[in-house]
Amino acid sequence: MPHDHDNHLDPMDARVRALETILTRKGLIETAAVDAIIETYAEKVGPQNGASVVARAWTDPAFAEWLERDATAAVASMGFTGRQGEHVRAVFNTPDQHHVIVCTLCSCYPWSLLGLPPVWYKSPAYRSRVVIEPRAVLAEFGLNLPEGTKLRVWDSTAELRYLVVPMRPEGTEGWSAAQLAELVTRESMIGTGLARVPA
Amino acid sequence: MTTPEPTPPDHAPFQAPWQAQLFGVTVALADAGVFTWPDWTRALGAEIARETPYWEAWLVTLEKLLAGLGVALPPEVAALAHRWEEAAHATPHGQPILLENAQG
Numbered sequence: 523m524p525h526d527h528d529n530h531l532d533p534m535d536a537r538v539r540a541l542e543t544i545l546t547r548k549g550l551i552e553t554a555a556v557d558a559i560i561e562t563y564a565e566k567v568g569p570q571n572g573a574s575v576v577a578r579a580w581t582d583p584a585f586a587e588w589l590e591r592d593a594t595a596a597v598a599s600m601g602f603t604g605r606q607g608e609h610v611r612a613v614f615n616t617p618d619q620h621h622v623i624v625c626t627l628c629s630c631y632p633w634s635l636l637g638l639p640p641v642w643y644k645s646p647a648y649r650s651r652v653v654i655e656p657r658a659v660l661a662e663f664g665l666n667l668p669e670g671t672k673l674r675v676w677d678s679t680a681e682l683r684y685l686v687v688p689m690r691p692e693g694t695e696g697w698s699a700a701q702l703a704e705l706v707t708r709e710s711m712i713g714t715g716l717a718r719v720p721a
Numbered sequence: 722m723t724t725p726e727p728t729p730p731d732h733a734p735f736q737a738p739w740q741a742q743l744f745g746v747t748v749a750l751a752d753a754g755v756f757t758w759p760d761w762t763r764a765l766g767a768e769i770a771r772e773t774p775y776w777e778a779w780l781v782t783l784e785k786l787l788a789g790l791g792v793a794l795p796p797e798v799a800a801l802a803h804r805w806e807e808a809a810h811a812t813p814h815g816q817p818i819l820l821e822n823a824q825g
Contacts, residue, residue: 544793
């Protein structure tokens with residue numbers, strides 16, 4: 523048995539270190555590159571990217587039209603490009619139509635816009651149930667849609683990832699894009715929530 | 722509906738450092754062209770479909786892919802993982818774990 527003061531590696535941790543050692547020795551990866559990737563996705567890239575896209579779409583009709591027609595190019599113009607060359611499609615919520623995204627296969631997600639997915643997005647419960655009973659799942663997130671609102675679930679893939687553009691909250695006339703971006707939550711861009719209402 | 726399964730406030734992408742490390746290694750391999758991302762997600766999806774927990778599925782998928790490519794074979798990975806465990810054991814708490822610290 524290890525003493526309390528000993529370091530004890532989780533077996534998973536040891537297997538990851540073993541792979542990394544082999545791959546580094548073979549020159550297939552570099553430690554610095556791996557560290558940079560982790561830093562980027564753990565700390566730098568997050569939902570604030572998507573929020574700036576949404577806020578711009580709310581304030582700039584020409585951009586909104588471009589985002590609807592060719593989201594990949596529109597978000598690339600703001601510096602957000604997918605690492606794996608994947609395409610992005612923006613789906614716009616309206617009073618009649620609500621959109622929600624999922625990856626039923628694994629965890630495909632618009633990294634460049636939202637960072638890495640939260641734990642629940644990867645859970646078997648969310649992945650399977652949001653397709654079968656989306657209204658019940660959304661209700662568990664505290665989102666109760668009016669009965670007349672149609673619901674559409676978009677299944678992301680490695681090649682095509684979706685971004686939900688939530689509706690602009692009322693009472694925000696005259697707000698700047700920077701102010702509006704503060705109202706755009708991660709959940710609102712997944713479709714499990716709405717944009718925040720100004721206090 | 723009694724217990725809400727997907728609970729919202731679990732926002733961190735990683736629950737342990739090894740998960741972040743594993744993610745970084747995988748993305749670096751895709752960047753280097755060792756495999757394509759669509760190939761990766763297909764393999765990961767197949768493993769997740771076996772109801773393996775998410776990050777464990779990720780690790781198993783990567784081990785299988787690298788074994789299939791002949792890049793890292795299971796006996797080599799297992800032996801090296803064991804050496805990392807030994808190195809951790811031999812390293813005083815608070816100091817960085819180095820493979821050289823493993824006995825033998």
